[in-house]
Amino acid sequence: xxxxxxxxxxxxxxxxxxxxxxxxxxxxxxxxxxxxxxxxxxxxxxxxxxxxxxxxxxxxxxxxxxxxxxxxxxxxxxxxxxxxxxxxxxxxxxxxxxxxxxxxxxxxxxxxxxxxxxxxxxxxxxxxxxxxxxxxxx
Amino acid sequence: xxxxxxxxxxxxxxxxxxxxxxxxxxxxxxxxxxxxxxxxxxxxxxxxxxxxxxxxxxxxxxxxxxxxxxxxxxxxxxxxxxxxxxxxxxxxxxxxxxxxxxxxxxxxxxxxxxxxxxxxxxxx
Numbered sequence: 001x002x003x004x005x006x007x008x009x010x011x012x013x014x015x016x017x018x019x020x021x022x023x024x025x026x027x028x029x030x031x032x033x034x035x036x037x038x039x040x041x042x043x044x045x046x047x048x049x050x051x052x053x054x055x056x057x058x059x060x061x062x063x064x065x066x067x068x069x070x071x072x073x074x075x076x077x078x079x080x081x082x083x084x085x086x087x088x089x090x091x092x093x094x095x096x097x098x099x100x101x102x103x104x105x106x107x108x109x110x111x112x113x114x115x116x117x118x119x120x121x122x123x124x125x126x127x128x129x130x131x132x133x134x135x136x137x138x
Numbered sequence: 139x140x141x142x143x144x145x146x147x148x149x150x151x152x153x154x155x156x157x158x159x160x161x162x163x164x165x166x167x168x169x170x171x172x173x174x175x176x177x178x179x180x181x182x183x184x185x186x187x188x189x190x191x192x193x194x195x196x197x198x199x200x201x202x203x204x205x206x207x208x209x210x211x212x213x214x215x216x217x218x219x220x221x222x223x224x225x226x227x228x229x230x231x232x233x234x235x236x237x238x239x240x241x242x243x244x245x246x247x248x249x250x251x252x253x254x255x256x257x258x259x260x261x262x
Binding site for chain 2: 003004007008009010011012013014015016018019020022040043044046047048051068071072073075076077078079080081082083084085086088089104107108111112114115116119
């Protein structure tokens with residue numbers, strides 16, 4: 001029951017953050033897929049960073065409740081597959097097939113790249129913190 | 139402010155639904171392939187198609203905006219996930235299971251797209 005409450009709160013917060021970013025980007029009149037693409041890329045970086053940071057073999061321990069709150073709640077609620085599919089469909093309906101291909105191709109490619117970067121960042125982060133603390137002490 | 143509250147409530151419902159359904163499917167079909175995430179993304183896409191088709195007919199603007207925020211942005215957005223999907227694809231790649239990784243991308247993209255179209259055909 002505790003886990004369900006954590007997923008609910010995290011998912012609500014992630015969804016509001018996604019809504020806020022789309023609202024903030026709407027007046028910029030950028031490429032119509034840019035907001036969701038940016039959200040999914042940043043969410044993929046975050047879930048990968050947190051996942052590999054708190055891996056059983058990782059350096060930093062996150063308890064099962066924290067993992068559920070951050071990974072399933074925040075990251076899951078923040079990113080979206082349904083809106084990604086809907087805007088692809090809308091592009092096809094309006095005959096914008098180049099946009100359709102670009103949206104699908106870039107989303108998958110850049111999100112996987114973000115997962116890779118998140119894993120890299122998680123590997124580099126703990127040693128960097130150790131170095132920083134040593135440097136601050138000297 | 140009302141918009142934020144509607145999105146928050148919708149996101150809570152969608153996320154709890156995702157946690158419950160993906161867990162149920164993962165326990166039922168095992169975790170060798172991310173069937174749970176695939177299932178929630180398809181359900182969310184059909185629902186979003188249904189909601190979008192319905193909203194296209196709705197003349198009442200304030201009600202239409204509120205429903206979009208609660209159902210489309212909140213529930214469907216919270217129910218579906220791109221982050222878990224990409225992380226699971228990445229884990230398949232790490233395990234050198236190339237075919238399941240590529241299938242996960244192709245099947246998710248195709249079936250979620252088809253889900254939106256199906257929903258839209260019913261109500262649109």
